[in-house]
Amino acid sequence: MKFLCTDCDTAMKFKDVTRPEQGSVTALFECPDCFTEIAMFLNPSETQMLKSLDLKLGGNNEAAQPMQMVRSQLETGKTEAMPNEFSPGMGSSETAEGGKCPFTAVISDAFQEEAAPAEPSGPGWSAEALERLERIPAFVRPMAKMGIESFAKDNGHDEITAEVMDAARGNFPAQF
Amino acid sequence: MKTYRELPSDAGSNIIGQVTAQANRLQKRLASVKYTVAIMSGKGGVGKSSLTANLAAALTLKGNTVGVVDADINGPTLAKIMGVRNATLEYTPAGVKPAITVLGTKLISMDLLLAEDDAPVLWNAHTQKDAFTWRSTMEVSALREFIGDTEWGELDYLLLDLPPGTDRLPNVAELIPDLGGVVVVTIPSEVSQFIVKKSVTMARDILKVPIIGVVENMASYVCQHCGEQEPLFSAGETPDAAFQQDLLGSVPFDPKLARSGDDGTLYLHEYPDAPASKALMEVAEKVQAFF
Numbered sequence: 001m002k003f004l005c006t007d008c009d010t011a012m013k014f015k016d017v018t019r020p021e022q023g024s025v026t027a028l029f030e031c032p033d034c035f036t037e038i039a040m041f042l043n044p045s046e047t048q049m050l051k052s053l054d055l056k057l058g059g060n061n062e063a064a065q066p067m068q069m070v071r072s073q074l075e076t077g078k079t080e081a082m083p084n085e086f087s088p089g090m091g092s093s094e095t096a097e098g099g100k101c102p103f104t105a106v107i108s109d110a111f112q113e114e115a116a117p118a119e120p121s122g123p124g125w126s127a128e129a130l131e132r133l134e135r136i137p138a139f140v141r142p143m144a145k146m147g148i149e150s151f152a153k154d155n156g157h158d159e160i161t162a163e164v165m166d167a168a169r170g171n172f173p174a175q176f
Numbered sequence: 177m178k179t180y181r182e183l184p185s186d187a188g189s190n191i192i193g194q195v196t197a198q199a200n201r202l203q204k205r206l207a208s209v210k211y212t213v214a215i216m217s218g219k220g221g222v223g224k225s226s227l228t229a230n231l232a233a234a235l236t237l238k239g240n241t242v243g244v245v246d247a248d249i250n251g252p253t254l255a256k257i258m259g260v261r262n263a264t265l266e267y268t269p270a271g272v273k274p275a276i277t278v279l280g281t282k283l284i285s286m287d288l289l290l291a292e293d294d295a296p297v298l299w300n301a302h303t304q305k306d307a308f309t310w311r312s313t314m315e316v317s318a319l320r321e322f323i324g325d326t327e328w329g330e331l332d333y334l335l336l337d338l339p340p341g342t343d344r345l346p347n348v349a350e351l352i353p354d355l356g357g358v359v360v361v362t363i364p365s366e367v368s369q370f371i372v373k374k375s376v377t378m379a380r381d382i383l384k385v386p387i388i389g390v391v392e393n394m395a396s397y398v399c400q401h402c403g404e405q406e407p408l409f410s411a412g413e414t415p416d417a418a419f420q421q422d423l424l425g426s427v428p429f430d431p432k433l434a435r436s437g438d439d440g441t442l443y444l445h446e447y448p449d450a451p452a453s454k455a456l457m458e459v460a461e462k463v464q465a466f467f
Contacts, residue, residue, distance in 0.1 A: 004183060045306050049313060052311075052313040060190075067272055067325045069321055070289065071289075073299050
């Protein structure tokens with residue numbers, strides 16, 4: 001799959017991928033010349049197909065772990081199968097998108113679906129802003145979140161507040 | 177405007193590179209395996225897994241190092257038949273250490289990873305709706321990992337026990353381009369021969385995979401009192417005539433063989449002088465002679 005910025009006639013580059021929201025992954029691509037971004041939404045079946053092939057959007061520089069697909073994706077696996085390394089058995093509530101199994105982190109990383117969000121490298125979110133973020137429809141929330149964070153960073157905000165969201169609103173088609 | 181082929185890469189995901197890395201990992205593992213043999217049958221219930229377990233035992237008893245992949249991802253039975261259901265798989269950076277039978281045969285099976293006896297293979301997904309679109313891919317990836325990520329060590333033979341049907345062999349042939357050959361299992365009934373012919377056609381004519389030969393399982397019944405053998409099924413054609421392939425052996429039905437599978441005690445090991453054991457040893461000899 002390749003993406004072309006039709007304005008610049010330049011191949012777009014992978015920029016980021018979100019953790020799955022309701023089974024759907026969003027990948028961002030950016031034109032290296034004009035910095036236009038596009039989002040590609042994978043529906044749950046497409047996301048699952050990517051998982052089943054054990055492929056990572058944006059490339060994979062991690063060393064492969066033995067049986068990493070089976071160990072991370074087998075819902076009905078036993079916990080003691082490989083006790084010295086990980087627990088492949090995963091209850092559905094734990095594994096839906098970002099399991100508690102230690103090994104799952106390897107695969108979760110491949111799909112950016114960590115159980116807890118990674119330490120933020122950019123601005124933090126105020127409680128009010130987070131509440132507003134939650135009101136954004138799930139299918140556009142990841143993209144909106146990234147866009148707002150990008151806006152805040154570009155404009156020198158250390159924290160994303162409701163005011164920052166208002167300021168960013170004009171930059172996005174989705175209303176929040 | 178540039179076209180697809182004029183763009184230098186897939187925007188940085190390098191999907192082809194990732195797939196190539198997976199294939200390289202598999203080939204690196206297979207480099208330590210002399211011969212890979214798929215045991216298949218178009219029909220279920222012909223004793224294919226039982227035959228695989230005992231063929232592996234026979235080859236092991238003949239001094240070979242043997243590994244077995246239970247390629248029936250959704251219906252794995254070999255861990256039970258081979259008596260290693262309680263084995264705990266061990267993870268190492270070099271791979272997953274397989275279960276090892278009393279004879280020293282190595283086995284990897286989905287059964288060794290499942291939590292409960294009655295647990296089906298269920299893959300983690302946001303929803304199981306429309307799972308038909310990706311479940312087969314999961315299974316093939318699992319098979320690739322079973323073959324490529326198990327720490328087999330040096331093997332003379334790697335046997336793959338395929339599920340019934342013709343659909344898994346093409347997957348195996350793609351994963352293992354140098355597949356040594358296929359052993360086809362049937363029983364002497366017209367129904368079995370009718371279905372198994374499709375498997376032979378798939379292997380021989382479509383996939384161009386070498387067929388080592390046909391094993392006729394449950395070929396007869398051995399009287400437990402007088403030792404006389406009687407037909408168990410109304411045979412159609414003889415196997416070599418039906419399939420136009422070499423007959424590797426006719427294995428008589430023996431209730432003790434079924435019981436050994438239930439108990440996880442290898443029949444060949446327990447009853448080395450039984451007619452079925454002798455037939456199985458002959459099959460192993462012919463498999464060895466093929467290579």
